[in-house]
């Protein structure tokens with residue numbers, strides 16, 4: 001991350017990005033007096049700062065309370081099919097997919113939704129999938145005070161699916177296996193749970 005980037009307020013960032021997007025669209029020959037286009041530079045700026053790149057701001061890191069594992073639950077816990085909406089940093093096109101996160105408690109547990117929130121926080125940046133996968137695991141290791149954390153991400157990159165090589169069906173799988181998840185038999189158990197057909201209706 002560039003030094004000093006956090007010194008600017010969100011409002012200032014939106015103003016500057018708006019100006020630059022105005023210039024980009026103008027250069028492309030778009031008529032920025034047109035009703036439907038004239039708000040676009042500011043809309044894009046707001047979307048970057050407040051939505052799709054909101055995870056660049058450390059003040060938005062999810063607050064995670066940890067609890068003692070009073071349930072004496074000693075097996076792996078998996079939060080699966082977590083939605084991933086991210087943006088590839090090479091082309092600024094969407095990355096859309098699912099993350100599956102697992103951990104084995106070292107006497108510490110966290111609220112389930114915090115896992116989804118951590119995934120979302122690191123997704124909301126210009127990303128590469130490999131880095132995002134590792135960041136999710138590192139953040140959870142820190143809160144849970146254990147190495148026994150794993151994350152698998154399966155996502156479609158629109159920069160691959162909709163332009164360039166234009167391969168609509170391909171997706172990218174990344175994984176990070178910490179501690180006990182380095183063992184093949186533990187990974188197999190994790191894959192079985194992920195592939196378990198969860199149907200509620």
Ligand SMILES: Nc1nc2c(ncn2[C@@H]2O[C@H](COP(=O)(O)OP(=O)(O)OP(=O)(O)O)[C@@H](O)[C@H]2O)c(=O)[nH]1
Nearest residue numbers: 088089090091127128129130157159160163164165
């Ligand atoms: N490793 C990795 N590569 C990615 C990710 N997202 C996009 N890419 C790739 O980053 C590469 C950027 O390569 P360049 O050759 O600089 O870009 P380009 O000329 O537009 O490449 P093409 O996409 O092949 O047209 C492309 O191969 C993308 O598919 C990611 O999350 N991880």
Ligand SMILES: [Zn+2]
Nearest residue numbers: 088090091159
């Ligand atoms: Zn890309």
